[in-house]
Amino acid sequence: MTTTQIKSPTRKIIFQMFTDLGPYFRPLRSTETSFFFDSLEICLDIKKEPVLRTFYGWSLVLSKNELHYNTIRFDGLFNIESEWVNVHISDANQKIINRSFNLFITRLQTLLTDELGLSADELNLFPTEIKSSKQSTPEPIL
Numbered sequence: 001m002t003t004t005q006i007k008s009p010t011r012k013i014i015f016q017m018f019t020d021l022g023p024y025f026r027p028l029r030s031t032e033t034s035f036f037f038d039s040l041e042i043c044l045d046i047k048k049e050p051v052l053r054t055f056y057g058w059s060l061v062l063s064k065n066e067l068h069y070n071t072i073r074f075d076g077l078f079n080i081e082s083e084w085v086n087v088h089i090s091d092a093n094q095k096i097i098n099r100s101f102n103l104f105i106t107r108l109q110t111l112l113t114d115e116l117g118l119s120a121d122e123l124n125l126f127p128t129e130i131k132s133s134k135q136s137t138p139e140p141i142l
Contacts, residue, residue, distance in 0.1 A: 009116065017115055021107055035062040037108075040078050041100050042093055052080055056093050058101045059084050062108075069112065069123050073101065 009017075011032055018025040018035060029036035040055035055078045063070050075097055077087040089097065112118045 017111060021104075021111060024104055033064045035064075036060070037062065037104070038078070038084070039097075039100050039104065041097050044077075054079050056087075056089055056097060058097050060101075060104075069118070 015027050015030070018037070019027065024037040024039055026036045026038060036059065038059035039057045041057040042055060044054045044056065046053070056076070057078055059074045061072045074084055075089060075094070076084050079085055109123060112123060
C-alpha cells in the first residue's frame with residue numbers, strides 16, 4: 001500500500017496568486033501560514049498629502065492549518081502610522097466597507113477553489129470573529 005502526499009503550492013506561488021487579486025494582499029505582513037489582506041476603503045481627508053491621509057476600511061488575516069483556512073476580520077481606521085485602530089464607523093460607511101469585503105471574499109473563495117482545488121469544507125472565509133468599531137478598546141493590527 002502506498003500513500004500519496006498532496007503537494008501544496010510553494011510560498012512563492014501562493015504569494016503571487018494573492019498579489020494577483022489586486023491591492024489587498026500585504027506580503028510583508030504575511031508568513032508561510034498566515035496571510036494579511038486589507039482595503040483602505042474610505043478616505044477621510046482627501047485634501048491632505050497622501051502620507052497624511054487616514055481611511056476607514058477592513059483587514060483580514062487568512063490562516064492555514066492542516067485541514068482548513070480560517071479568517072479573522074477587523075474593521076476600523078487605518079491611521080498615518082500605518083496601523084489599524086478601533087473607531088466608531090457610521091452605519092452608512094459600514095455598509096460600504098461590508099460591500100467591499102464581501103466582493104473580496106467572493107474573489108478569494110473563487111481563487112482558492114479554482115486554483116488550489118480546495119473544497120467548501122476546507123474554507124471558512126466568512127469570519128466568525130470580527131473585531132470592529134463595536135469593541136471598547138482600540139486594538140491595532142500590525
